Amino acid sequence: MADSPAPGDSVLLIERANRVAALTLNRPSVLNAFNDQLLADLLAALRDAERDPDIRAIIITGAGRAFCAGQDLQSRREIFERGDVPHLGAGLRDRYKPLIMRLRTLEKPIIAAVNGVAAGAGCGLALACDIRIAAEAATLSTAFARVGLACDSGTSFFLPRLVGLGRALELGFTGEAISAGEAERIGLVNHVYPAEDLMARTQELAERLAHGATRAIGLIKRDMNRAIAVDLETALDYEAYQQEIAGKTADFREGVMAFTEKRQPRYTGE
């Protein structure tokens, strides 16, 4: 079976509408597993979205029935068949680390629309997004230990912060898939919707954010990224530093003017 999209199709589809870029992982026959091309294209698309002032929110989703099944294991099988030894550390530093870092440092909201199974690095990808919205039938699984690997793609960083250490360790050790409903209950996903509503509801939220004070949203993301890894005093100082920046944005001026003039604000993201 072909492991890629139809000839001429890209492994990553990019759609832009109403200030939102929607990135669709497009290797449905292998549940959108990551190969080098998909990782490179996703990183490039995020870089483009970061630089484009017309794009103020990003959605990541998967084509077909899956979100992403993690690293393409067929390519790992080929290493063993050649009699080679896998050197996974270098690949993680060169391909996954830049992707996860880009997701966290990109100062625009990124929403994972988890349309189906998210496993291994596919689960890691979802966890590294700012907000996760799942279809009712979606499942999330660390999966790594089931194929004899430790957690990667930021999973060991984000999972305990999202669900607490005890739950994170169990999910890591077992690699068991949890349902979207259970993921919502433990704080791993923000919202769950019927499959037919998933993209519309995700687009709706993305557009709302994209028409908001997106400079402030970027600063909030930067703040919270920092705050989860430092002590309170450092976090308070960093908030003051960030707010100094926010206070000088056109959006803050507009927010104050709109409030005092009793009208809706028109934010430009500047």
Ligand code: T3D
């Ligand atoms: O290597 C490094 O660089 C280190 C980084 C590692 C990061 C990782 O992500 S390691 C973890 C990799 N992912 C997994 O272990 C998950 C593997 N997949 C599965 O366990 C199952 O496919 C699912 C639970 C995700 C879904 O199960 P199911 O029954 O719904 O579907 P299926 O029949 O297993 O999969 C459908 C097809 O997709 C199938 O191909 P076929 O038989 O129709 O030709 C299957 O082989 C293919 N597929 C699914 N996942 C992968 C994959 N092909 C390559 N790589 C995959 N990860």
